[in-house]
Amino acid sequence: MAGTYSTTSGWLITLTRAMETCGLDVDSCLSDANIDRAWVKDPEKRICLDAFSRLIKLCNDRLTERNFSVILGRSLHPGMFHVLGYSMMTSSTLNDAFKLIVTYQKILTDACRFEIDEGRDSVCLSLAVQQYDMTNRSAMDREVVESFLSVIIGFTRSLIHDKFNLSKLELSFEHPENNTEYLQSFFDCEIEFGCEKTQIVFDRRYLHEPLSVANPVVNLAHKSVLNEFLSRVERHDLTYLIKHEIYKSLALGAPSQQEIAKNLCMSTRNLQRKLFEQGTNYKEILEKTRYSLAMNYMQQAHLSFCEISYLLGFSNVGNFNRAFKRWTGKSPGTYRKTLAESNN
Structure with a gap:
């Protein structure tokens, strides 16, 4: 530490x-x-x-x-x-x-x-x-x-x-x-x-227990500020910095490890070594980041699967469907249906 x-x-x-x-x-x-x-x-x-x-x-x-x-x-x-x-x-x-x-x-x-x-x-x-x-x-x-x-x-x-x-x-x-x-x-x-x-x-x-001043709209805005604030607090945290770079690039397609290393002013080899020392790798971080974002997007009913696929950097919706089933064991359609039923 x-x-x-x-x-x-x-x-x-x-x-x-x-x-x-x-x-x-x-x-x-x-x-x-x-x-x-x-x-x-x-x-x-x-x-x-x-x-x-x-x-x-x-x-x-x-x-x-x-x-x-x-x-x-x-x-x-x-x-x-x-x-x-x-x-x-x-x-x-x-x-x-x-x-x-x-x-x-x-x-x-x-x-x-x-x-x-x-x-x-x-x-x-x-x-x-x-x-x-x-x-x-x-x-x-x-x-x-x-x-x-x-x-x-x-x-x-x-x-x-x-x-x-x-x-x-x-x-x-x-x-x-x-x-x-x-x-x-x-x-x-x-x-x-x-x-x-x-x-x-x-x-x-x-x-x-419901909170007395709960406000989903304001809470969502707060989370956006929280993420920005945390990025400044965690300048030293390599995993977080990588996730932050992935967030910025996903809509243009999943960034490669080489692109991330360049954005962080590191060599790819140095990036791989540091991640290995932390017990992880770039592929795992990318996968977990996409999964976390997917769970968030799936709760936003106005987003279609095509839009979610784009936001997660998949080249087509079929690739997203296969990845989602790997993560959850369910298709996006089945998962969203179950989510809607549990909220009713």
Whole structure:
């Protein structure tokens, strides 16, 4: 993994709110953590996670109850996640909102990985923290993990009017020496320490809870901005850069590996080597990109199969039909019919 991890500058919106609520000197705290308050006005800014951790720890140490992490969960503003927060707000269901966290998690941070595991009765949203290569030190301290979880839960409760109750909170770190009543008070569920994973567990019925300000049209516009924003956050991510180049070229036909390498100012050989090191190849990325786009286009009833075939860069609709059956086991016609029936 990278030697330095980062998080979005949007945190500063909520951090300054929380510090003011606690009566802390905002400028002094930010200065001591080597963070510039002006960064809150720069949505493209990334804050070094070590500096972010210092700030959380510094604020926590200045409070008698050492509960700054959950105060953040009560002070949040959707703008802290920038367009991701607003996109979550306009999602149709909580399931759609959580999927956005997983898909666009690097906008929040590259220091952990979010995953959703849906069971028959319950759902787990887990947070797997990265480690620094040379030292194996966790990229996120306990206070930072608590802060991320508190903000996600606080935001979720705001989306469904505080009806979101957790079944359990599992934390991978050991029980801290200081009092943890603040965690119990905020999360209001059974809490276990020293677990294999850090995750929140909740009733599956919440997944399909309709959100109060759901707006499909606005949400679609937000996703377009999200993709552009993510492309800037992930300049270092080769797989994402390749996908971005494929998106731009597909309507003119599937771009070759040589064309993509040229657009990225790389030799084809170097591109192949780097992808091999990541355990993938260009053909696989092209296939997955086409599949993902196809699933999106198939839900847009106004698009004909001929139009979808063109948008995916296939030379004719027959090639699209064969590819779609390979992906799903169904013809496009059968798949769309099943989709229409499930929506009625």
